[in-house]
Each structure stands twice: as C-alpha cells, then as structure tokens.
Amino acid sequence: MTIDLNQVDRPNSYIGKTVPRPNARKLVEGRGQYVDDVHLPRTVHVAYLRSPYAHARIKGINTDAAMAIPGVLRVFTGHDLKEVCTPWVATLDHLKGMKSAPQHALAVERAMWVGEPVAAVVAESRAVAEDGAAVLEVDFEPLPVVADMETALDPDTPVLHEELGDNLTFTRTHEAGDVADAFASAAHVVEETFHTGRHTGVCLEPRSILADYNRSENQLTVYSATQAPHMIQSSFAKHLDLPEGKVRVICGDVGGSYGIKVHIYPDEMATAAISRIMGRPVKFIADRLESFTSDIHARDHRVTARMAVDSNGKITALEIDDLTGIGPYSVYPRTSAVEGNQVVNLCGGPYDLANYKATTKVVMQNKAPMCQYRAVGHPIACAVTEGMVDLAAEALDLDPVELRRRNLVPDDAYPYTAASGMKFEGLSHHASLDKLLETMGYDELRREQGDLRGKGVYRGIGIASFIELTNPSPFMYGIGGARISAQDGATVRMDPDGSLVVLSGVTEQGQGTEGMLAQVVAESVGVRIDTVKVITGDTQTTPYGGGTWASRGAGIGGAAAFRAGRALRDNILQVAAAMLQSTPDELDIIDGAVKDRTTGEERMPLAELGRIVYFRGDTLPKDLDREMVATRHYITSDYPFAFTNGIQASLVEVDVETGFVKLLKHWCVEDCGRVINPQLVDEQIRGGIVQGLGGALFEECVYSEEGQLENANMADYLVPMASEMPDMVIGHVETPTQESELGAKGAGEAGTAGAPGAVMNAINDAIRPFGGRVTRMPFTPERILAALGKVPDPDSR
Amino acid sequence: MSENNFAYEVDVTVTVNGERVSRRVDARRHLVDFLRLDVGLTGTHTGCEHGVCGACTVQVNGDVVRGCLMLAAQADGAEIWTIEGLSDNGSLGALQKAFVERNALQCGFCTPGMLITAADLLARENQPSREEIREHISGNYCRCTGYEAIVDAVEMAAGTRSGASQAGGDSE
Numbered sequence: 011m012t013i014d015l016n017q018v019d020r021p022n023s024y025i026g027k028t029v030p031r032p033n034a035r036k037l038v039e040g041r042g043q044y045v046d047d048v049h050l051p052r053t054v055h056v057a058y059l060r061s062p063y064a065h066a067r068i069k070g071i072n073t074d075a076a077m078a079i080p081g082v083l084r085v086f087t088g089h090d091l092k093e094v095c096t097p098w099v100a101t102l103d104h105l106k107g108m109k110s111a112p113q114h115a116l117a118v119e120r121a122m123w124v125g126e127p128v129a130a131v132v133a134e135s136r137a138v139a140e141d142g143a144a145v146l147e148v149d150f151e152p153l154p155v156v157a158d159m160e161t162a163l164d165p166d167t168p169v170l171h172e173e174l175g176d177n178l179t180f181t182r183t184h185e186a187g188d189v190a191d192a193f194a195s196a197a198h199v200v201e202e203t204f205h206t207g208r209h210t211g212v213c214l215e216p217r218s219i220l221a222d223y224n225r226s227e228n229q230l231t232v233y234s235a236t237q238a239p240h241m242i243q244s245s246f247a248k249h250l251d252l253p254e255g256k257v258r259v260i261c262g263d264v265g266g267s268y269g270i271k272v273h274i275y276p277d278e279m280a281t282a283a284i285s286r287i288m289g290r291p292v293k294f295i296a297d298r299l300e301s302f303t304s305d306i307h308a309r310d311h312r313v314t315a316r317m318a319v320d321s322n323g324k325i326t327a328l329e330i331d332d333l334t335g336i337g338p339y340s341v342y343p344r345t346s347a348v349e350g351n352q353v354v355n356l357c358g359g360p361y362d363l364a365n366y367k368a369t370t371k372v373v374m375q376n377k378a379p380m381c382q383y384r385a386v387g388h389p390i391a392c393a394v395t396e397g398m399v400d401l402a403a404e405a406l407d408l409d410p411v412e413l414r415r416r417n418l419v420p421d422d423a424y425p426y427t428a429a430s431g432m433k434f435e436g437l438s439h440h441a442s443l444d445k446l447l448e449t450m451g452y453d454e455l456r457r458e459q460g461d462l463r464g465k466g467v468y469r470g471i472g473i474a475s476f477i478e479l480t481n482p483s484p485f486m487y488g489i490g491g492a493r494i495s496a497q498d499g500a501t502v503r504m505d506p507d508g509s510l511v512v513l514s515g516v517t518e519q520g521q522g523t524e525g526m527l528a529q530v531v532a533e534s535v536g537v538r539i540d541t542v543k544v545i546t547g548d549t550q551t552t553p554y555g556g557g558t559w560a561s562r563g564a565g566i567g568g569a570a571a572f573r574a575g576r577a578l579r580d581n582i583l584q585v586a587a588a589m590l591q592s593t594p595d596e597l598d599i600i601d602g603a604v605k606d607r608t609t610g611e612e613r614m615p616l617a618e619l620g621r622i623v624y625f626r627g628d629t630l631p632k633d634l635d636r637e638m639v640a641t642r643h644y645i646t647s648d649y650p651f652a653f654t655n656g657i658q659a660s661l662v663e664v665d666v667e668t669g670f671v672k673l674l675k676h677w678c679v680e681d682c683g684r685v686i687n688p689q690l691v692d693e694q695i696r697g698g699i700v701q702g703l704g705g706a707l708f709e710e711c712v713y714s715e716e717g718q719l720e721n722a723n724m725a726d727y728l729v730p731m732a733s734e735m736p737d738m739v740i741g742h743v744e745t746p747t748q749e750s751e752l753g754a755k756g757a758g759e760a761g762t763a764g765a766p767g768a769v770m771n772a773i774n775d776a777i778r779p780f781g782g783r784v785t786r787m788p789f790t791p792e793r794i795l796a797a798l799g800k801v802p803d804p805d806s807r
Numbered sequence: 808m809s810e811n812n813f814a815y816e817v818d819v820t821v822t823v824n825g826e827r828v829s830r831r832v833d834a835r836r837h838l839v840d841f842l843r844l845d846v847g848l849t850g851t852h853t854g855c856e857h858g859v860c861g862a863c864t865v866q867v868n869g870d871v872v873r874g875c876l877m878l879a880a881q882a883d884g885a886e887i888w889t890i891e892g893l894s895d896n897g898s899l900g901a902l903q904k905a906f907v908e909r910n911a912l913q914c915g916f917c918t919p920g921m922l923i924t925a926a927d928l929l930a931r932e933n934q935p936s937r938e939e940i941r942e943h944i945s946g947n948y949c950r951c952t953g954y955e956a957i958v959d960a961v962e963m964a965a966g967t968r969s970g971a972s973q974a975g976g977d978s979e
Contacts, residue, residue: 030907037915038903038922040850040890047849137833214854214862214916214950265852265916266950298855520914520951693910693956700953724859724948732954733945737937761953 021601022536024529025752028689029539031525033518042263045218045235046295053220053291054083056284057139058277059129059146060303061121064157064376064717065170066150068117071129076142081134085142086284088118088128095283096249098274100340102490105347108180110340111171115249115280120153122170122338123378124719125303127277130284132292155376155717159310159335162373170338170374179340180347180372184354186429187365192327196318200401205786206390206766207710208310211383212729215265216296217305219278221285230257232282235264237272237517238557243549244493245274245343246282261547264519268384268701270305271519272559274342277304302722307711308349308383310335311390315357317398318365323406325417328358330368330394337379343492346380347372352387352479355430357395359477360439360655361417366429376717382559388478388763389702396474396767397785400774410473410771411452414443418475432477435648437655438681438743439475445741446473446657446679455661463779469674470776472660474767480561480682480756481652481747483645497645498562499553500571502531502578504638506624508602508616509541512574515555516567517547521758522690523563527571529686530752534575535582536599537616553641561756564686565652569750570644576751577640586619588634644750652747652755656680658699658764660772661736666780666798669791671707671773673736680760683746684753691757692740698761699738704730706766710788817880823848824892832879839863839874841882842889850890850919854948861947864920865889871927890919899926901964911960913951921947925961934967 036042073085097112117128131142154168161167162177170177193199220233230252236242239259247254264271281294296304311334318327332353336346350370358366403413418439419426426434446452452471459469487494501513512531518524524544532539546552553570556562583594586604590597590613598607604614622629623636630636646652659677664670678695685691708728712720721727746753766787773794774783782797786805796803820829823846830845837856842848842865854862856875863874866888893899899922905911912918921944928935928943935943940961941954949957 031910034907034910034912034915035903037912037918038899038906039894040848040919041894042915043849044852044916046843046853137835212948212950213914214860214948215852215914216854264914266914268950295853298857520912522910522913689910693913693952696953696955697913697951698953701950723857724855725857729948729950730953731945731948732941732958735941735954737955737958738953 022533022538024533024539025686028687029525029529031522032528032544033524044215044263044265045220045233048220048233050220050222050291053293054132054134054288055136055139056130056132056281056292056294057136057143058127059131059143059148060300061117061124061126061128063121063150063152064124064155065153066121067153068119068121068128069149069151072147075145075147076131079138079142081138082131082142083134084132084288085146086116086130088114088116091115091280091283092118094250094286095279098249098342100342100345102345102487102492104490105180105345105351108345108347109174110179111174113276113339113342115276115283121150123376124717125300125378127280130280132284132288136295157375157377157713157715157717159333159373159375160312162335162375177374178371179336179374180350181370182351182354183369184430185367189327189329189365189367192365193316193318196326197321198319198402198405199316200398200405201316202397202401202785203312203314204394204397206309206311206393207705207787208307209705209709209711210302210305210307211268211270213266213268213270216298216301217271217275217278218295219281220291220293221282222291223285223289225289228252228256230282230286232257232259234259234261235271236261237267237519237559238494239517239547239549240515240554241343241494241557246279249279250283250286258550261517267519269382269386269559273306273344273381275304298724299722302727303378303719306341306381306383307378308380309390309705310380311353313353313390313394315394315398317402319402319406323408323413323416325361325363325402327365328363328398330354330357332368332370333373334370335373335375335377337377338374339379341379341381343494344382344487348382349380349387353391355432356387356391356477358430359391359395359428359432360419360475362419363429377713378719384698384701385759385762388476388759389705389766392474392476392763393767393770396771400771411447414473414475418443432653433649434653435747436745437477437653438745439655441743442655442657442679442681443475445743446659446677449679449739449741450659450677467663468666468776469661469663470772470774472768472770472772472775473657474764474771475657476655476764478561478654478656478756478760478763479651480654481565481646482560482562483647483650485650486560495554495556497643498555498566498570499641499643500567500574501553501639501641502535502571502574504578504582504616504620506620508620509543510535510537512542512544512571513552514544514546514567514571515553515557516563517558519558521563521694522687523558523567525690526564526568526686530568530571531575534572535579537602541602553643561758564754565756566644566646568686568754569752570642572752573642573644574640577642581635581637581640582616582619585623585634585636586614588631589619589622590614646749648749652749654680654682654755654760656760656764658768660768662769662772662776664773664776664794666777669794671789671794673703673734676736676738678738678761678764679741679743680757681743681745682757682760683744683755685742685744686754694757695740695761696738698759699765700730700735702762702765703735703769705787706769707788819879819883821882821884822886824888824895834880836879837875838877838879838882841879842874848889848891852916852919854916861920861924862917864923864947866923871924890923893923902926902961905960905963909956909960909963911952911956917947917949921949921957929965934965937962
C-alpha cells in the first residue's frame, strides 16, 4: 500500500520536491571520475584490430611487424583468448524457439561484421597499441555478405551459422480475439508500412573498461562504465572461470549509457581475459569509430500494419507484421529478441482493442549486433500505432484527438488486461490527453494552422499516446535463465555523527539516481538530505541488484531504499526509547533528532544517540538491539511490469520547398506514478524526447550492400544539437503503483517512446494538403520532398 | 618507433591554469591527451577526436579551442585554462551554480566543454537570447539533457531568466 506523502510541509519531506543532485557539483567542476580517469600502476593499453569485412574467414594473422614496434608487449588472437575465455550463446528460455551461435571475445574462424574485434595489441600506451594494430597482417578471405534483412530468410541467401539451419533467430505470433472477422466486418481498413532506421546510442563517453587481475589473490577487479555491475560480475566470472566472489566490478561516473552500456561486449570481455593472462591492469577505451561499429545498434525494423475501424470510429482490430535484423549474433545476456518481442507486446497498447494479431521475425545478418537501447521497442510500437490511428482518423474524417478519445482505455477500466496480454494496474490516458490539450492550447493551434496554410506556411500537429514498461519483474530476464537481478536492495547505515550512508544496487549514469536515493532515505529516516551520502556502483560493497535499466532505478531501487530507511528508523527509535525511558510509538525522528511525537519537543540529536551507541554501549541495556544499519530489498510481484502512460504532441513547420522540418515546440504529459523529484523526472523526459527526435529526424547507421557502415563518425552520423531542438513543456498526472510504499514507476524512457510517433504525425499533418506522407525514419529533407512528389523516392532507387 | 615521422618527440612549455608546465612529448600528441595524460587534468574529456562533439573544449590564449584538433606542440608558449583552473579561480561560478540549480547536466561528460563554451558567449554578449545561446553551444554535443535545461541555465547565469521559472523549466 502506498504511503501518504501529502504532508509536504513537514521537515525532511523531500519526496515530491525538486532538490539539487548531490553529485552535480563535482561534475560541473570537472571532478568526476570516469573509467579513463582511473590510473593504476603497471597499466597497459589495448587496441583492437577490427574486421574491415562484413563477413570473412580469418586464414591467418602475422604479428611480427606489430611485435617489432618498441612498446608493443603482446598480441592476442581469437585462438589465444579462447584458451581462457569461453564463448557465450545469447538466448533466453522463455523466448520459445530462440537460437543463436557461440560468440567469442575475439573472432576465431570468421569475422561476422565490420567492426568485430579480430586481434588485440597490448602496448605501453594506446597510441603505440594502435601503431601495432595498424601493421598486423590478417589474411582475410571475404565471404558472401547477408546485409538486407528483407532477404535474410530467402532460400538462396547464405545461412550465417550452418548449425542453426537458417537465419531466423526468433519469431513469435500473438493473437487475441477474432482478427479476420473484425477486418471482414470493418467500415474502414487502413494499411501502411513503417521503417524505423537503425541507429545507436552515441554516448559521449565511449565504452570504457580497466580490468585488473591480481594473480596473488585470484581477484579480478573491473572498473567499468556500465549500468549493471552485478550482471558484468556474473558474466565475467562465468566466462573467465572465476568464482563470482573473485570478481569485483566498480562503476564510478558514467558518461551516458541509455542502454548501450548494459550488455556484454566481446572487446570488454577480451580486455578482462588479457588482464587474466598478463596479471596486470589492462585499459580499453573505445574511440568514436569503434563506438559506431561495435556499440550495439537498435531499432532497425520494418513493420506492416493494418487497422480496422467501425463507422462509429471504434478501432476493432490491429494487425502487425514486424521484421528486424539484429546482426550476426544475439547480444549477451539479454538477447536481441527482446526488441521485436516488445513490438508485439506494445503495439496498440494505449487502446481498448479486442482483436489483435502481431508477428515479429528476428533475423541474422552481417551488420553490427542490435540489442536493447533506451525505450526498447517502444518508439517503434508507438510510431506504428499512432501512425495508424492518424490514418484511421483521416479515413473517418475525424480529428485525431477525437478518435483517440473514443478508443483510449478508459481511466476507470483498471486493472485492465490488454489484447496483447499485458496487464495494467492503473493508467490515465484520458486525464493525460485532457491535460495535454489544455497545456498546448490545441484548438488555438489548429486555428492558427488553418490561418497559416492560407499564407503558404505548413505547420503540423502530431499527437502520440504511449505506454511505457518499467519496474520489470523476473518475467523480463530471470525466468529465461539470465543472471540479471529483478530485485534490488539498499543498506542504510547511521554513523556516530548521525549522518547516513546509503549503499544501493542501482546505479547512476546521470539520471540523478543518487539524488533520488538521498531524498527517499532522508525522508524515510527523518534527516536533512545533506547528511546522507549515497554509494552506488561497487559489487563488493552494495547489495546485490540489477542496476539501472528498464526505468527501474526509482521504482525498484527507490522502493528498496525507502524500506531500508524505515527499518533503520525503527531501529533508531528502539534504542532511543530505551535511552529516554519512552516507547518507539511516542517518539519521532525529525531533522536529524529524536523528538516527542506529540509535542515535537527535541529529546536527543542523532549525533548524541550515535555517540552513545558506538562509544558508550556499556550504558545501554545488555539485551538491547543496537543495529544502526538496515538492509531491505524490493521486487515487484503483483504485476510483471509497472506500466506507465503518457501522451506527447509535436508542433512542426515543414518548408515544402526544401523538405526541412523546424521543431517549434514539444509537449509531454506523462504518468510515472509518484514523482520523487519533479525536476529530475522532467529532465529525463526532455532528454528522452530529444533522443527520440534524433531517431525520427537525423540518426541512421547507413550500410552499403556489402555491409560497410558508411557514416561511422560524428560528422556524417547526425545527432540532435542545441540549435535544432525545441523547448519542451512537461506535465504530469500521478497514478502511484499500489505495489510499493513509494508508489513510483519509471520515467526514463517515456520521452524516447513517444517522440518519434508524435513528430511523424506532425510532419504528415503539415504536408497533408499535398497528399503525401512519410513513414520511413529518419525523416530526412529528401524523404519529405519525395513524399511531396518533388524528388524521386530515395528508397526505391 | 624511429621510422614513424609522427613519433619524434618535442619539448613543450605551456602555462596551464596559471602554472608553468614543461614536458617532452610525442610530436603527434594532441593537446587533450597532453592535458589528461601528461598534466593529469582529467576534467577535459575525449569524445570524438575529430572536432565535432566539443567535450575536449579548453581555453588557449583566451580562445575556445578543441583539444583534439590542436597538437601539444602547437601550444608551446600558450596560456591554457581548463575546467579545473576555471573552477578554482571562480570565473565559471555563476554558470556552474546555474547548471547545478537547473540540473543542466546529467552524466556530466559534456559539461566542462559546455561551460567553457557558454562562458565564451557570456564574455561577448551579456544578454544573449535563447536562439543565440542555442547557436553558440551548437558545436557541443549533449546526449542527456535535450539542451533546454542548458539554455535555461545560461540564461539564469546571464540574469535574463525570470526567477519564478528558474528551477524547473516550463513544467506544469
């Protein structure tokens, strides 16, 4: 049951308030410590030679020239590393029929994508290691390339892993209701094909690892820029044949992650394997080219959709056919089937829909591996669904808002099980829609749009409702056999001066996790926030947990911290009652002092209680528990996931002569349950929106037919920069989850989930007078001009 | 290696954050690597190494410079200021305070470069418009924030943003 947090004026009532992040100041002063800032004695540096071919046999590697360079210490090939590092196969048992092939830290027989690590050169400095890599002679024999996902399953397409029989790694069809009958009896059927372009995270800090194997203790310490330290610990231990207890993962400051840094990467595993062999610290920091060719990519989907509506504007059926190409291997240990699976789970999600059929096909090809990236599957499902809803509205000659009103799941319908099988505890689509329309002044914008059209100015308004999956239970990964914790824990300790230390299994990559934890603990114990120190990112000291992904930091990590804080408070009050000849019920902790609950009179500062407990325990009753530390865990159990909802709107102006899109304004109203820190939540949403806008308008990993990545640098791969981005208005509806006292659901992916669909609908709304539409992301000026009939379609060349 | 023309070493003497620093470095050493590896100033970050992202932004002789596009050897004799020195001497104080208050940073990797770029704008134009701010920082990539909070914070530091909406941005 959710606690009452309405006493916002009480001292220490931090939950629900904007409080500056305690770790922000060190970052603005350049005092953060990212992996590349860590220097250990005897460190050596590794550079990887990566395959220049999308598919090639490795016939031999001549290392003589590299070894002749002064400062080059060792060269390792795939054959060398497989002696100390076992390969992995990324499948999950609950994804029925899923298959993938063993992947090694360094390619052994074949290189399978441009950028796959083939050999490692270890040297005194990164520069010298790169000199060595440059003169390695690898005898590659090019093999046929499978690049196009559309033909990956054709009979005459080569099978990448013969033992698997075909290039299909996973397929699933979900059907509910009678879809065929619904389409047969529909008043209108609309159909369209959507493409979401393959893109990637472009973390400003590239992937980074410093692995330090100490033979004398059989201990591997890994400084890693990761979202999931315990998952890294478990995976490295397993494949390097170490007990889990002998692997410590330390995660300091991380320069952005967004799902990119939650996977096992072969070059990072290789770095740890090399440290295991050399018995000294080995550092690997990816450069930008390596980041583009070896960070996971995501979102490469082609979705064909059909929607049936009756004459009253009720959506009666939705049918989805999804195809996605994930590269040559499923990525370990989360697998690359999850994104397609999410498309099946999430399409149609906001709508009260009886008949739903969706199929995903996940195929292999010779491109960089794809896997989970911020808002996994959501931007695809949302853009497809919302694109179809706008098409249906057009067919019915209804305002798109009116069609949504008639079909969004009613706010009083919960708990609700969707046709997809997803269970929703409580959502607020209609309240969110109402708030959005009011905030943006929808009717006025429509009037303005009409007026401007008469003057040759083409503005468009796009709306996108969405659901977001947060707070995952073991149903996400654990039941499939992955050692990825859905539970998380927190330890809260009071030191002699009355200050608190919080150790948490969730991690900080800039979202404000540590600030959120400090707020939750300060309030749950009853102290000033500046007396709370938060420690995350160390498998040796924090409770075992999953880390930060799937928007679980606040909802799961925060819930655990709240419980731990309350438990410590109970412990403190027990000791205080014994000291003060009172009972815990008569006492309270406010502002770092024990007070009389009724009168508010101060009885004892926590610093005095700490002094007595730690230094004069002899004065306390012998049998009194005096545990100034408490650990609690939290796991969701009533629902597999805590779904959130929201709605976005985009206002754009399209220059119909150049195809350029100007983003004028963006709105989002979302419901993440209890908002712990409004500013942090709003900034998660703003940052997420811009990431979604990037995928919709600019970002694409462009591959040639030979599987070459043609724009692997930041000059050619376009990311959103300040001058093109709009101001964004964020609003909230709060429907707390009843599963935890805190009531928080996740907020980290809502922005990214809805933005591409909203901007797509806005562009199509702007150019509707011309009769064309865009459905292939990114919506480049050329594609928009093609939709306007002014240039040939670049995608039919 | 001796046959590599880029491997010759050169002597470099610069003033970094007000302190004289002399090192012998590879001729190919970039300024950002020099600062990070030879001087130990890790607040300046390496993001793309080809002058696009702005994470390595520092001040050289008063100009905003990409540390990855300048060789250490080219900086011989120069006066260089990095985030560490500009924090110690307080010259970024108003911007830093506004960035923290407005949460205009998340992961913090772009932040030193962003602050130095924003300070450069405020040194030339003490009342910049939002468009001018966006234009001026458009060579500094931030993946986390979506930029709006940064624009707000620069406005706050310039004193052009009203108090009521300072902390939260345009939020309902």
